[in-house]
Structures are given as C-alpha cells and as structure tokens.
Amino acid sequence: MIKFYIETNEVAVPTFNSSGCYDIARKDEYQTMEIKIIKSTELKQKPKKGDSLKFGTIFTDHMFVMDYNKEGGWNNPQIIPYGDISIAPSAMVFHYGQEMFEGLKAYKGDDGRILLFRPLKNIERANQSNNRLCIPEIPEDIFLEALKRLVEIDQDWIPTEEGTSLYIRPFVIATDPFLGVRPSDTYKFIIILSPSGPYYPEGLNPVKIWVEDEYVRAVKGGIGYAKTGGNYVASMKAQEKAHAEGYSQVLWLDGIERKYIEEVGAMNIFFKVDGKVITPALSGSILPGVTRASVIELCREWGYPVEERRIDVEELYEAHKQGKLEEVWGTGTAAVISPVGLLRWKDHLMTINHGKIGELSQKLYDTVTGIQRGRIEDTHGWTVEVDSVLENV
Numbered sequence: 001m002i003k004f005y006i007e008t009n010e011v012a013v014p015t016f017n018s019s020g021c022y023d024i025a026r027k028d029e030y031q032t033m034e035i036k037i038i039k040s041t042e043l044k045q046k047p048k049k050g051d052s053l054k055f056g057t058i059f060t061d062h063m064f065v066m067d068y069n070k071e072g073g074w075n076n077p078q079i080i081p082y083g084d085i086s087i088a089p090s091a092m093v094f095h096y097g098q099e100m101f102e103g104l105k106a107y108k109g110d111d112g113r114i115l116l117f118r119p120l121k122n123i124e125r126a127n128q129s130n131n132r133l134c135i136p137e138i139p140e141d142i143f144l145e146a147l148k149r150l151v152e153i154d155q156d157w158i159p160t161e162e163g164t165s166l167y168i169r170p171f172v173i174a175t176d177p178f179l180g181v182r183p184s185d186t187y188k189f190i191i192i193l194s195p196s197g198p199y200y201p202e203g204l205n206p207v208k209i210w211v212e213d214e215y216v217r218a219v220k221g222g223i224g225y226a227k228t229g230g231n232y233v234a235s236m237k238a239q240e241k242a243h244a245e246g247y248s249q250v251l252w253l254d255g256i257e258r259k260y261i262e263e264v265g266a267m268n269i270f271f272k273v274d275g276k277v278i279t280p281a282l283s284g285s286i287l288p289g290v291t292r293a294s295v296i297e298l299c300r301e302w303g304y305p306v307e308e309r310r311i312d313v314e315e316l317y318e319a320h321k322q323g324k325l326e327e328v329w330g331t332g333t334a335a336v337i338s339p340v341g342l343l344r345w346k347d348h349l350m351t352i353n354h355g356k357i358g359e360l361s362q363k364l365y366d367t368v369t370g371i372q373r374g375r376i377e378d379t380h381g382w383t384v385e386v387d388s389v390l391e392n393v
C-alpha cells in the first residue's frame, strides 16, 4: 500500500440550504487530504494494437472511490483495484435514480505527454448537475487530482492509434439504505476508465437521424441540463423506434410545442445555413456540452457568424428546400464531431450535402482532435497535462 498526499484548502462541510439540499461550505484553513492508493496485484491483459476497443466494454486495472456522509463531507478518497462494489439493495440510487455522471477523455500525444481535454469544464458541469440533483458538490481540486492520479496509474492503458483515447467516466450514486423519498445522506463518487477505439471505425461517416415528434426527453424546469441517468432512460423508447426505422440517433424537439430543436441522444447539434452557424441556445432542457462550447469558439474565431437561439424545425425544412441547409453535425466527447447526412422529420427526408461530410465539419473534427492529441498548438489553454508524481511514491 502506498500513500499519496494531496494538499487542498477546500474541505467539504455540509450544510442544508432552503430546499433541503446540501451546500458545500468551504473552510479557508489549510488542510491535507490523503488519497490512499492500493495497487492491483493482478494486472489484467491490456488490449493489443488493432483490437477493436468497442466503446465502454473494457475497463482498466484501477478505479477511484470517495465517500460522502453528513458528518465528514467528502472523505476517504482511494485508488483501488477495479472491481465490484457492495451496496445495499435498498440504496436510494436504485429506487429514485439520484445519480450524476460525466464523460471526458485522456489522450497520449505523439510526444508521449498525457493530455486531458478541458477537465475543469466537466468538473464545473458535474457540480451543476449535482446541485440540480441534490447531491453535495465535489471540491474541484480533489476531483481534478483524482482524475490525474487515476489516469497516471493506468496510463499504459491509453491507446495511441489514430482516433483512440482513454474514456473517463466519473459518477456519483446515492447510497442510503432507505425507501423514503428525499435526498440521500450518503454517496459514493467513483471514477472508472475505459480504453476506446475510434467512434467510427470506417472513418467519419455521416449518420441518419430521426427527428422525434412524439416522445420528449426533457422540459424546461426539469433535469435536461444535468448529466444523469434519468434523461437517458427517458430517451430509450424513441431510440428503439429510430433504430427500428434504420436511423442511428434521435433528434429531440422541445417538450411543449414539439417544434424547436433541442439536441441529439448524447450530442449537441449544429446547422450551417447560408454561411451561418446556428445551434439551439442553452435554455435549461439541453446539456451544455464541452465540445459544443469549443466548436462555438472555433467557428467564431474562423469568422463564421454563430447564433445560439431557438430553431424551429420548420425553418430548417424551409432552408433545406431552398438549398441553404449546407451542413449538419453533432458534437460530443465520444464522437467529437459527427456529421449528419440525412434528417427525417415526419414524412420529409432532408439529405444534407449529398450525404457527405461537409468542409466545416471536417475542419472542426481535425482541429479539435488535433488539439486533443497535442498536434495542433493549444492557443486556448484547453488541454491539461497529467504530470508524473507517483513514480517515487
């Protein structure tokens, strides 16, 4: 067993706010937090070069685990061998879905550096989700240190081939053994890692998308902007329907009028119409994507007018009829940029750019992935290097 100490001046001390959720009061005094590291003695077989690395199927040797209780706040951070966990069948997460998750990636650059892409954005969003879901916020410095140290320990699992990366999945679950409905008093925060192959092994092929006008995913005032399992279970029925019709993903419309564009399954959506880039505004029912924010910044730098606003699906249909719907693409950590070749809305089929990837979509893909891998100079300060500190511990 090795002990590794991180220093932090943020300590989670729970207090109740008016809605009965926890707020984190921050103590200013200097504190030392210790991440205990227990290295696995039975290292698993790592995938070989050329293995397909289907998304989310292989997990590394270690995981990060931290507990929360009312008395101690977030405490007992540990990196331990990846394995099953034991929790009560009555744990609240199973019954009322109080859980939050995140998704980000680590890359190994050509120069051997290990880079995380905008992890602070994910940490900030995790705490926004936590806040909405009445889960106590996680101190940012502990969260970042946990990501770095876990990736450092399992760095030999980061695949290096084109289009591959190490997918990082942090999540929190409510663990009180209790069937009453209220926010839990205890939680587990866990981070697991999964090497993943290129999202599209055959290259950047445009996908077919079904515009859903029956089921809805989220409404304003609900949990649509939080990254949480509840939004995904709400989406599965429509996803099945779209699959049965031969479409790979669903494009959601707003939950009230079913006419304003929201987002795709696990991606935000962009349209290039008559030279302008348009994307739905963050109105509370869609996820504020890190890739979305990055793409907006890049497009503006390149001189494209970018509009974040309400988009009526009818407006898109009209633009398509007039030949002005030039490109459509989704943005998300998993695929980075996913070009859309066909949209189906009611009985209307809209083929985009002859079903081929557009020029701007390709440039965005090349630029974002280039920055992620350290091949293109990171002028925005988006990448965070995982430094080596554990060698001597």
Ligand SMILES: *Cc1c(COP(=O)(O)O)cnc(C)c1O
Residues within 6 Å of the ligand: 103, 227, 231, 263, 264, 265, 266, 267, 268, 287, 288, 289, 290, 291, 292, 331, 332, 333, 334
């Ligand atoms: C995670 C997610 C996205 C994409 O966000 P990124 O930060 O770009 O990965 C978009 N929509 C939903 C519903 C998501 O869960």
